[in-house]
Amino acid sequence: MVSLKDIAKQAGASPSTVSFVLNGKEKEMRISSPMAEKIKEVARKEGYQPNRVAVSLRTGKSKIIGLMVDTIAGSFFASLARIIESEADAFGYKIIYCSTGNDVVKGKELIRTLHQSHVDGYLIIPTAGMESDINKLMEAKKPVVLMDSYFAGTTVPYVLVNNFDGVSKGITHLINKGYKKICFVCNDIPLIQMKERIRGYTQTLQENNIEVNKQLILETKYGGKREEVVNEIASFLAATKPQAVMFAANYLGVYGLESIKQLQLKIPEDIAVVCFDDHEIFNLHHPGITSVKQPAEEIAKVAIDILMGEMKVKKKSKQQQLQLEATIIERSST
Amino acid sequence: MVSLKDIAKQAGASPSTVSFVLNGKEKEMRISSPMAEKIKEVARKEGYQPNRVAVSLRTGKSKIIGLMVDTIAGSFFASLARIIESEADAFGYKIIYCSTGNDVVKGKELIRTLHQSHVDGYLIIPTAGMESDINKLMEAKKPVVLMDSYFAGTTVPYVLVNNFDGVSKGITHLINKGYKKICFVCNDIPLIQMKERIRGYTQTLQENNIEVNKQLILETKYGGKREEVVNEIASFLAATKPQAVMFAANYLGVYGLESIKQLQLKIPEDIAVVCFDDHEIFNLHHPGITSVKQPAEEIAKVAIDILMGEMKVKKKSKQQQLQLEATIIERSST
DNA sequence: ATCATTTGCAAAATCGATTTAGTAAAACTA
DNA sequence: TAGTTTTACTAAATCGATTTTGCAAATGAT
Numbered sequence: 133m134v135s136l137k138d139i140a141k142q143a144g145a146s147p148s149t150v151s152f153v154l155n156g157k158e159k160e161m162r163i164s165s166p167m168a169e170k171i172k173e174v175a176r177k178e179g180y181q182p183n184r185v186a187v188s189l190r191t192g193k194s195k196i197i198g199l200m201v202d203t204i205a206g207s208f209f210a211s212l213a214r215i216i217e218s219e220a221d222a223f224g225y226k227i228i229y230c231s232t233g234n235d236v237v238k239g240k241e242l243i244r245t246l247h248q249s250h251v252d253g254y255l256i257i258p259t260a261g262m263e264s265d266i267n268k269l270m271e272a273k274k275p276v277v278l279m280d281s282y283f284a285g286t287t288v289p290y291v292l293v294n295n296f297d298g299v300s301k302g303i304t305h306l307i308n309k310g311y312k313k314i315c316f317v318c319n320d321i322p323l324i325q326m327k328e329r330i331r332g333y334t335q336t337l338q339e340n341n342i343e344v345n346k347q348l349i350l351e352t353k354y355g356g357k358r359e360e361v362v363n364e365i366a367s368f369l370a371a372t373k374p375q376a377v378m379f380a381a382n383y384l385g386v387y388g389l390e391s392i393k394q395l396q397l398k399i400p401e402d403i404a405v406v407c408f409d410d411h412e413i414f415n416l417h418h419p420g421i422t423s424v425k426q427p428a429e430e431i432a433k434v435a436i437d438i439l440m441g442e443m444k445v446k447k448k449s450k451q452q453q454l455q456l457e458a459t460i461i462e463r464s465s466t
Numbered sequence: 467m468v469s470l471k472d473i474a475k476q477a478g479a480s481p482s483t484v485s486f487v488l489n490g491k492e493k494e495m496r497i498s499s500p501m502a503e504k505i506k507e508v509a510r511k512e513g514y515q516p517n518r519v520a521v522s523l524r525t526g527k528s529k530i531i532g533l534m535v536d537t538i539a540g541s542f543f544a545s546l547a548r549i550i551e552s553e554a555d556a557f558g559y560k561i562i563y564c565s566t567g568n569d570v571v572k573g574k575e576l577i578r579t580l581h582q583s584h585v586d587g588y589l590i591i592p593t594a595g596m597e598s599d600i601n602k603l604m605e606a607k608k609p610v611v612l613m614d615s616y617f618a619g620t621t622v623p624y625v626l627v628n629n630f631d632g633v634s635k636g637i638t639h640l641i642n643k644g645y646k647k648i649c650f651v652c653n654d655i656p657l658i659q660m661k662e663r664i665r666g667y668t669q670t671l672q673e674n675n676i677e678v679n680k681q682l683i684l685e686t687k688y689g690g691k692r693e694e695v696v697n698e699i700a701s702f703l704a705a706t707k708p709q710a711v712m713f714a715a716n717y718l719g720v721y722g723l724e725s726i727k728q729l730q731l732k733i734p735e736d737i738a739v740v741c742f743d744d745h746e747i748f749n750l751h752h753p754g755i756t757s758v759k760q761p762a763e764e765i766a767k768v769a770i771d772i773l774m775g776e777m778k779v780k781k782k783s784k785q786q787q788l789q790l791e792a793t794i795i796e797r798s799s800t
Numbered sequence: 801a802t803c804a805t806t807t808g809c810a811a812a813a814t815c816g817a818t819t820t821a822g823t824a825a826a827a828c829t830a
Numbered sequence: 831t832a833g834t835t836t837t838a839c840t841a842a843a844t845c846g847a848t849t850t851t852g853c854a855a856a857t858g859a860t
Contacts, residue, residue, distance in 0.1 A: 137846075
């Protein structure tokens with residue numbers, strides 16, 4: 133690899149002069165234009181590329197953003213990742229992905245690794261138990277933006293869908309279609325977004341003068357085996373016999389469809405279905421499954437914007453904590 | 467951040483001594499055990515973590531592997547990524563993901579960025595036009611392993627499914643079920659794996675004494691809009707009226723199911739379906755779609771193994787270029 | 801003509817580790 | 831006891847950039 137020193141030697145200049153010129157400080161450092169031209173010429177000819185590791189060591193900046201997610205396989209992540217990558221690229225930043233696999237210990241380790249690797253900023257989809265680590269990052273003045281969830285009462289910036297309103301839209305849609313006995317299937321993730329979704333369910337029913345029956349809420353174990361969850365949902369639906377069901381997450385919807393298939397129920401005749409968070413499968417399924425779609429692209433864009441503000445790459449956004457609107461996609465399941 | 471120098475000061479030793487001890491070279495450098503213990507004690511107490519950037523600059527090693535894929539959203543990638551990450555972790559390596567979005571220019575840029583970031587090794591799912599860049603990496607003696615595809619006639623190590631045999635298994639399965647008029651839907655990616663899949667189709671038919679009719683092969687444009695491809699497949703199937711169809715990639719299968727839905731054909735009564743490369747949707751679909759599953763986990767493991775061999779982290783694998791067996795998953799579509 | 805500025809660049813310090821070369825003191829040898 | 835070897839470290843060079851300080855030569859002011 134050709135180094136700055138090599139360029140200096142070839143151009144008959146000192147390394148400092150070369151650095152000034154190639155970093156656009158020739159005016160400021162009053163380098164003569166013949167000298168500057170010579171240096172640029174040599175650098176171009178030799179295809180000089182600065183050693184990012186050296187730059188990072190000296191400047192303390194890596195131009196890299198760490199993106200931590202629970203699982204890299206999810207479809208929500210997939211839609212986020214593409215946008216985040218291209219948005220970051222526009223600011224000259226690269227992304228390092230890593231997944232915690234919903235393992236707190238691994239999450240802590242990863243934060244440490246990213247920290248050691250001197251990433252300039254963090255985009256995190258937090259899992260339970262990460263609050264303290266994230267607070268440490270904040271104390272260390274590291275730019276952090278959370279996505280998909282957040283911790284109540286902190287000043288950590290976040291961007292996520294309005295979970296309460298999203299579920300409310302789904303439930304309202306069902307009520308408007310005439311369904312009264314509506315089940316809700318969620319999981320036991322101890323994060324705020326799930327609480328919000330449950331609140332969206334109960335409160336919307338109340339507002340429509342429908343009595344809330346706790347028996348109609350199923351809280352499945354998060355991380356449970358697919359088969360077990362499918363069976364759990366099946367027996368729940370068999371026992372409660374609702375007119376409609378709303379699933380609180382797309383994977384629950386996918387599992388739920390399997391349960392419904394098992395029970396040989398017809399959608400929407402025997403049971404209407406709505407799911408929070410869209411999935412390709414819902415579109416392809418026969419009949420199509422009505423779902424509440426998260427504004428993934430917008431979330432990604434806003435998150436990067438806030439982060440760039442924190443990193444002083446652009447001017448700071450006024451709003452650091454916000455919830456974006458979900459939209460309902462009507463298909464044939466309701 | 468606490469640095470090696472700080473530890474040295476606190477322990478009353480020189481930075482070099484601290485470095486020796488913390489890198490397990492105390493014997494070799496005959497550091498006295500009281501001194502060594504003191505240093506370890508201080509390092510532990512202060513929670514010292516070496517600055518990876520500095521280490522990387524000095525040693526030229528980053529303990530990072532670059533993983534380049536065409537798109538991060540694909541399900542094949544999702545299954546690969548998890549395994550690759552955990553396998554690499556076992557060797558103390560981290561993964562940087564990046565996606566080319568099937569853009570040759572972006573791919574070239576990314577290789578340069580990774581190179582500048584001093585990644586120790588490359589795992590690449592190559593796209594058309596990357597051959598020269600990959601050859602350059604090989605010339606520079608960089609450890610590279612290709613996945614999912616390869617370039618004929620080069621010595622670049624690769625791991626992928628046996629595409630020929632995989633398709634052959636699918637077609638054989640259809641023939642055994644009694645289907646004779648079998649269509650094949652593929653795309654125009656100019657990569658070897660697609661050629662192999664087409665060869666798998668034609669050759670298997672021939673071996674079973676079924677005449678190959680070029681009219682029964684549809685080559686869709688890769689990267690075409692979903693709707694257009696769906697319509698293209700629909701009119702193709704309407705025109706050819708086959709007893710069975712095999713799709714050469716899982717996204718084609720997904721699109722194809724939509725086409726079939728459009729045509730209001732019943733699976734498998736009106737048309738039997740097999741797809742190369744499994745997808746969650748095929749399991750959930752009613753009826754389930756028979757597919758040929760790639761051994762994604764094995765591919766990931768073997769790729770990492772070869773790469774570690776190249777990087778001299780473990781002893782070199784004997785075989786550097788290999789194709790793994792696909793397995794057929796029988797569902798109700800055939 | 802003399803002193804003060806400005807110009808144009810180079811020297812050297814720095815980031816935080818690793819690694820080679822060097823060096824007192826202790827131990828051993830003859 | 832003088833010379834050699836071993837022990838137990840430390841000093842300094844190094845990786846490749848950035849950035850502060852320094853310093854002749856040219857220019858300007860009086």
